[in-house]
Amino acid sequence: MRGFLYYWKNKGRRRTMLTAYLFIAPVLIYAIAFNFGPMFASLYLSFTRYNMLTPPQFIGLANYVRVLTDDPVFWTSLKNTAQYALEVLPLNIAISLGLALLVNRAVRGIAFFRAVYYLPVVTSIIAVSMIWLWLYDYNIGLINLILEPFRIGPIDWLGDPRLALHSLVIMRVWKGVGWNMVIYLAGLQGIPLYLYEAAEIDGASPWRKFLSITWPSLRPVTIYILIMGTISTFQTFGEIYAMTGGGPLDSTTTVGFLIYQRAFQYYSMGEASTVAFILFGIIFTLSVVNMKFFQGTE
Amino acid sequence: MxxxxxxxxxxxxxxxxxxxxxxxxxxxxxxxxxxxxxxxxxxxxxxxxxxxxxxxFEHYINAFRYTDFSRYFLNSFIVTGVTVISNLFFCSLAGYAFARMDFYGKNVIFMALLGTMMIPIHVRLVPLFISVRRFPLAGGNNLFGQGGTGLIDTHLGLMLPHLINIFGVFLMRQFFQSIPQELTDAAKIDGAGEFGTYWRIFLPLSKPALATLSIFVFSGSWDDFLWPLVVTSSRYMRTVQLGLQIFQSQFTVNWGSLMAATLVVTLPVITIFIFGQKYFVQGIATTGLKG
Amino acid sequence: MRKSVVLALVLILTLSAAGFAQTTIRLWFAGTPQALMDAMYDEMVPAFEAANPDIKLEVEFVPWSELSTKLATSFAAGVTPDIFMHGQAAIAEFVESNQLLPLDEFIADWPDKDDFGATLGSGYYKDATYFIPVFGAGRLLIYRADTFKEAGLDPDNPPTTWDELVEAAKALTVKQGNRFIRQGIDFPADGIDLQQVWAPFLWQAGGAFLTEDGTQAAFNSPEGVESLQFMVDFIYTHGASDVRTAQPVGNVSPIAADLVGMIFEVPGVLAQIKTYSPEVYPEIRVALPTKHVTQDTLYSFSGFMMSRHTVDKEKAWRVMSYLLSADSLEKINQAMATLPPRVSLAEAEFIAEDPNLKVYVEAMQFGRGNPNHPKWVQIRDIVSRYLERAMRGVMSPQEALDEAAKEVNRLLAE
Incomplete structure (x- = not known):
C-alpha cells in the first residue's frame, strides 16, 4: 500500500483523495455511530460478564477461554454452520447463475417468470418456514406424498438427525437463489454487447462465449455474492429458530442460533459476544481469502 | 426454413x-x-x-377486521421509503469512491466497513438500542442523551439502523468496478469532475444496479421484524411484520388468516420488484457507448 | 372584583391541571391472543381509565417467543415498563439482579389475597413476594373415550399408577409392521416440552432436580434414573411409543387425528381441539396424575411483576390489582384457555361447563413448579438435551443423567 504522502504531495492525487473522502464521509460518519459503535461495544462486552440487568463486569479473557476449551456445544455449532455454508453456497451460486442466464432474454412473459423466481426472497421467513414445515411434514407433507408412488419413505425430513440440516439447506437455497439471480442479472446487463458481437464474428460457441466473456465479466459480482453469502449463511438464525430449534440432537444448532440462545434465553450477553467475535474472526478471514483468491491480480 | x-x-x-x-x-x-x-x-x-x-374471503376479512393494518402499512411505507432514498444516494456515492477513485486507506476502510456486517444482530442489538435511546436532543433527551427516551417509538428510530446499508455500498462498488474504463476516460476528456462523472455517466449506466439496490433495501427494511419489535412501544408505531404476529398463538396458527395477511403484506415488495426489474432490459452497449 | 375573578380562574386551572396530571403506566402482557387483545383494548383499558382518570394505561402484547429479547433490551437501556409479565421461573434472575419491587406491602391490605390462596406462593422468592399469578397451566394425560373402549379399556377409569399406564399404552398401540398407526403414548421430542413431561415422573418417583440448597444437581439419583428408564421403556421395551414424536396434522392435534392414544398436554390444547376438531372433542378425556411414590405434577404460572424503576408504585399497583380482579382474570383466562389462579374462579362458567377443564383445576392440588433458580433456563436446557439423547437411545438413562448432572454442576459452581 502506498503511503499517505504519495497522495498528498501530488496536486491531482490530493484532489482526488479529498473528493473521495467527501464521497464516503456520510457513510463513514453514519457507520461510526451505528455500525462501529455497537460493534466495539459488543467487543468490550465479550470481555465481561453481562446479563443486561446489571452493569457488565470485566473478566478479561475468561469467556474466550471457556468457549474455546470447555464448550462442546460451541464446536458442534461451528461444525454444523460450516457444513451448512459449504452446501448452501456452491448450490446457490450455480443455480442462481443458471436462472439469471435463463431469464436474461427478451421473450414474452419474462417479467412474470422473473417475479415468480423472486417470490421466495420477499416472503417473510416466518411464512416460508411454516410452508416448508408443511412440505416436510411426515404425515401429510407434499414431498412425502410425491415420493410415495416411488416407494420411498415416508421420510422424517426435519426429525431425523442425519437429514435435518440438509433439509434446511434445500429450503435456504430455494429461498435465496432468486436474490442472487437478480444480482447476476444486473451483472449480465452490465456486460457490453460488443464483446459478444466480436466473439460471434470469430464464430465462438455459446459455451466458449460463457467461459471467455460472461464468467470473467461477472467476477466482481461473483465475489460479491460469495462474500455476502458467506457472511449471511454463517449467521443463519431465522429458519433454525422457526423450524428446528437447533435439534434434533443439536444437529441444526448453528452459531447464529447459539448466539441468540446465549444472549436472550440465558441472558449471558458477554458469552454471546465472545462467540460472535470468534465467528467474526472466521468470516473475516474467509472474506479476505475470497477477495484475494478471486480478485487475482487486481 | x-x-x-x-x-x-x-x-x-x-x-x-x-x-x-x-x-x-x-x-x-x-x-x-x-x-x-x-x-x-x-x-x-x-x-x-x-x-x-x-x-x-373470510380469512382476508378476519385478518383485517381486528387489526390496525392500515396504520401498520403507513408506518412501514414511511420507514421503507426514506430508507430506500437514503441508501440509493449514499451507497452509490461511496461505492463510486471505493470502485473508481484512488485514496489513502481505501482498502482498510472498506474492509473495516464490511467487517461490521459480520457481527450477528443479536449481539449488536443492545448497544444499538441504547444508542437510539441516548440519541441527543430527541424525545426529551439533552445534548448528552440523558433525561428522555430518545428515538424509541419514533419513525426515525425505526429507520435508523437501515438508513445506510454497508452491503449496499459493497454492491454498488462491485457494479461500478465492472463498468469499462473507456467510459470514464471519455468523460474525463470531456472535462467532467469526479462528481460529474458519477452523476452523469455512472448513475445512468447503473440502472440495473440501482434497481437491485432499491429492491434489496426495500425488502430488507420491509421484512425486518426484530428491530421494530424492540424499538416500538406503542401500537401506533407498529410495522406490518409485527402485525403478522397476532395470527400465531402458543399452540396454533390461524393458518388461513396468516396466509391472507402475509400475501397482502408481501404485495408491495413484489410490486417494487416488478417495477424495478424492467430496468434489467437493456445492456450497457445501447445506453452507454452508442448513446 | 376583576382581580378575584382572575385569581379564581387561576386557582381552578391549577387545581384541574393537578387533578388531570395523568401518570402513564406501561404494562407488557405476554402472548398475543386475539380475543384477549380485543377485550383489553375495547373494554378493560377504557373501563379502568374511566374509573381512574389520573392514570393513562398503555398495554402492549408481546409474543412469548420474543418476550425475553424485548425485556432484556429494555432493561439494558433503562426503559422497562412499570408492570410486566413472565413465567414464574424468571423471578429468581430478576430478583438477583435487583430489578423487581417486593409486593408484600400491597398484598398485606389486599382483600383479594385469600382468594389466591396457595397460588400466591408461586411468586415467593427469598422471603418476599415479587409476582402475582395471572394464569396457570399444567400438563395432564389426555386420552379418548372411543379409543379406550376400542382397546378394551374403561374410559371412566384412566391409569392411576405407572403399571396401569404401561398396560393402557400397550393396549392402545396399533402397528402395521414396524410402522405405528397409533402410538399408545407419545412423548415430546425435545426441549422444554420434554423436560416438562419428565418432571412429573421424576417427582412421582421421589426424585428432585436440585438439592435442597440449590447448589447441586440431584436428578441423576436412582429415582431420576428409574423415572427416565420408565419413559424410555415405552419406546424400546414395550413398543408402545415411537421414537419419532407425533406431529399435529396442520392444526389438528395428534390425539384428535388418532395418531396417539395418550399424550400429556396443557389445557390450551383442549381449546385447540374444540376449535379445529369439534367432532372429536366429546370423546376427549383428561386424567389426574398417576401415583408412584408421590402424585406430583408440574403446574406453573405466569404473572405480573412490578419494575423497581416504576415512578409511582401506588398507581402501578392500582393497575395491577384491577387486572388481577376476579372479573379481569376470568376474561383473561377464558380468552387464553388457561387456569385462573383464584379459588373463586374454579367455579367460573367457562370451567364449570367443561368437565375436562375441571380435572385440570382439580389436579392443581398436586401441582408444583420447577425450581426457582436464577440459572434455571440453562439448567433446563442442559437437562432436556440429555433427556433427548436417552429417548433417542443414544445414551442410557444413567449415562445421560450423569452427563447432564456434570454439566449442571459445572454451571452451578461458577
Whole structure:
C-alpha cells in the first residue's frame, strides 16, 4: 500500500483523495455511530460478564477461554454452520447463475417468470418456514406424498438427525437463489454487447462465449455474492429458530442460533459476544481469502 | 426454413424450462394463495385439496377486521421509503469512491466497513438500542442523551439502523468496478469532475444496479421484524411484520388468516420488484457507448 | 372584583391541571391472543381509565417467543415498563439482579389475597413476594373415550399408577409392521416440552432436580434414573411409543387425528381441539396424575411483576390489582384457555361447563413448579438435551443423567 504522502504531495492525487473522502464521509460518519459503535461495544462486552440487568463486569479473557476449551456445544455449532455454508453456497451460486442466464432474454412473459423466481426472497421467513414445515411434514407433507408412488419413505425430513440440516439447506437455497439471480442479472446487463458481437464474428460457441466473456465479466459480482453469502449463511438464525430449534440432537444448532440462545434465553450477553467475535474472526478471514483468491491480480 | 424451425424449437425448450422452474419456485406460494381462499376444513385435508371447493374471503376479512393494518402499512411505507432514498444516494456515492477513485486507506476502510456486517444482530442489538435511546436532543433527551427516551417509538428510530446499508455500498462498488474504463476516460476528456462523472455517466449506466439496490433495501427494511419489535412501544408505531404476529398463538396458527395477511403484506415488495426489474432490459452497449 | 375573578380562574386551572396530571403506566402482557387483545383494548383499558382518570394505561402484547429479547433490551437501556409479565421461573434472575419491587406491602391490605390462596406462593422468592399469578397451566394425560373402549379399556377409569399406564399404552398401540398407526403414548421430542413431561415422573418417583440448597444437581439419583428408564421403556421395551414424536396434522392435534392414544398436554390444547376438531372433542378425556411414590405434577404460572424503576408504585399497583380482579382474570383466562389462579374462579362458567377443564383445576392440588433458580433456563436446557439423547437411545438413562448432572454442576459452581 502506498503511503499517505504519495497522495498528498501530488496536486491531482490530493484532489482526488479529498473528493473521495467527501464521497464516503456520510457513510463513514453514519457507520461510526451505528455500525462501529455497537460493534466495539459488543467487543468490550465479550470481555465481561453481562446479563443486561446489571452493569457488565470485566473478566478479561475468561469467556474466550471457556468457549474455546470447555464448550462442546460451541464446536458442534461451528461444525454444523460450516457444513451448512459449504452446501448452501456452491448450490446457490450455480443455480442462481443458471436462472439469471435463463431469464436474461427478451421473450414474452419474462417479467412474470422473473417475479415468480423472486417470490421466495420477499416472503417473510416466518411464512416460508411454516410452508416448508408443511412440505416436510411426515404425515401429510407434499414431498412425502410425491415420493410415495416411488416407494420411498415416508421420510422424517426435519426429525431425523442425519437429514435435518440438509433439509434446511434445500429450503435456504430455494429461498435465496432468486436474490442472487437478480444480482447476476444486473451483472449480465452490465456486460457490453460488443464483446459478444466480436466473439460471434470469430464464430465462438455459446459455451466458449460463457467461459471467455460472461464468467470473467461477472467476477466482481461473483465475489460479491460469495462474500455476502458467506457472511449471511454463517449467521443463519431465522429458519433454525422457526423450524428446528437447533435439534434434533443439536444437529441444526448453528452459531447464529447459539448466539441468540446465549444472549436472550440465558441472558449471558458477554458469552454471546465472545462467540460472535470468534465467528467474526472466521468470516473475516474467509472474506479476505475470497477477495484475494478471486480478485487475482487486481 | 430450418433456421426458423430451429428457432421455434429453441423457444419451446426455453418455455418448458421456464415453466418447470416456475412450478418448483412458485408452488409453495401458490399454495399460500389457495390456502388463503380455502374454507378452514379443507386447509389440511389429506390428500391435499389444491383447488378449494368454494372460494372464501373470510380469512382476508378476519385478518383485517381486528387489526390496525392500515396504520401498520403507513408506518412501514414511511420507514421503507426514506430508507430506500437514503441508501440509493449514499451507497452509490461511496461505492463510486471505493470502485473508481484512488485514496489513502481505501482498502482498510472498506474492509473495516464490511467487517461490521459480520457481527450477528443479536449481539449488536443492545448497544444499538441504547444508542437510539441516548440519541441527543430527541424525545426529551439533552445534548448528552440523558433525561428522555430518545428515538424509541419514533419513525426515525425505526429507520435508523437501515438508513445506510454497508452491503449496499459493497454492491454498488462491485457494479461500478465492472463498468469499462473507456467510459470514464471519455468523460474525463470531456472535462467532467469526479462528481460529474458519477452523476452523469455512472448513475445512468447503473440502472440495473440501482434497481437491485432499491429492491434489496426495500425488502430488507420491509421484512425486518426484530428491530421494530424492540424499538416500538406503542401500537401506533407498529410495522406490518409485527402485525403478522397476532395470527400465531402458543399452540396454533390461524393458518388461513396468516396466509391472507402475509400475501397482502408481501404485495408491495413484489410490486417494487416488478417495477424495478424492467430496468434489467437493456445492456450497457445501447445506453452507454452508442448513446 | 376583576382581580378575584382572575385569581379564581387561576386557582381552578391549577387545581384541574393537578387533578388531570395523568401518570402513564406501561404494562407488557405476554402472548398475543386475539380475543384477549380485543377485550383489553375495547373494554378493560377504557373501563379502568374511566374509573381512574389520573392514570393513562398503555398495554402492549408481546409474543412469548420474543418476550425475553424485548425485556432484556429494555432493561439494558433503562426503559422497562412499570408492570410486566413472565413465567414464574424468571423471578429468581430478576430478583438477583435487583430489578423487581417486593409486593408484600400491597398484598398485606389486599382483600383479594385469600382468594389466591396457595397460588400466591408461586411468586415467593427469598422471603418476599415479587409476582402475582395471572394464569396457570399444567400438563395432564389426555386420552379418548372411543379409543379406550376400542382397546378394551374403561374410559371412566384412566391409569392411576405407572403399571396401569404401561398396560393402557400397550393396549392402545396399533402397528402395521414396524410402522405405528397409533402410538399408545407419545412423548415430546425435545426441549422444554420434554423436560416438562419428565418432571412429573421424576417427582412421582421421589426424585428432585436440585438439592435442597440449590447448589447441586440431584436428578441423576436412582429415582431420576428409574423415572427416565420408565419413559424410555415405552419406546424400546414395550413398543408402545415411537421414537419419532407425533406431529399435529396442520392444526389438528395428534390425539384428535388418532395418531396417539395418550399424550400429556396443557389445557390450551383442549381449546385447540374444540376449535379445529369439534367432532372429536366429546370423546376427549383428561386424567389426574398417576401415583408412584408421590402424585406430583408440574403446574406453573405466569404473572405480573412490578419494575423497581416504576415512578409511582401506588398507581402501578392500582393497575395491577384491577387486572388481577376476579372479573379481569376470568376474561383473561377464558380468552387464553388457561387456569385462573383464584379459588373463586374454579367455579367460573367457562370451567364449570367443561368437565375436562375441571380435572385440570382439580389436579392443581398436586401441582408444583420447577425450581426457582436464577440459572434455571440453562439448567433446563442442559437437562432436556440429555433427556433427548436417552429417548433417542443414544445414551442410557444413567449415562445421560450423569452427563447432564456434570454439566449442571459445572454451571452451578461458577
Amino acid at each position: 430450418s433456421y426458423k424451425r430451429h428457432k421455434a424449437f429453441q423457444q419451446v425448450v426455453i418455455y418448458t424450462v421456464l415453466i418447470a422452474v416456475s412450478v418448483v419456485m412458485g408452488a409453495p406460494f401458490l399454495w399460500m394463495v389457495l390456502s388463503s381462499l380455502k374454507p378452514n376444513h379443507e386447509l389440511f385435508a389429506y390428500p391435499p385439496v389444491w383447488i378449494p371447493s368454494t372460494l372464501t
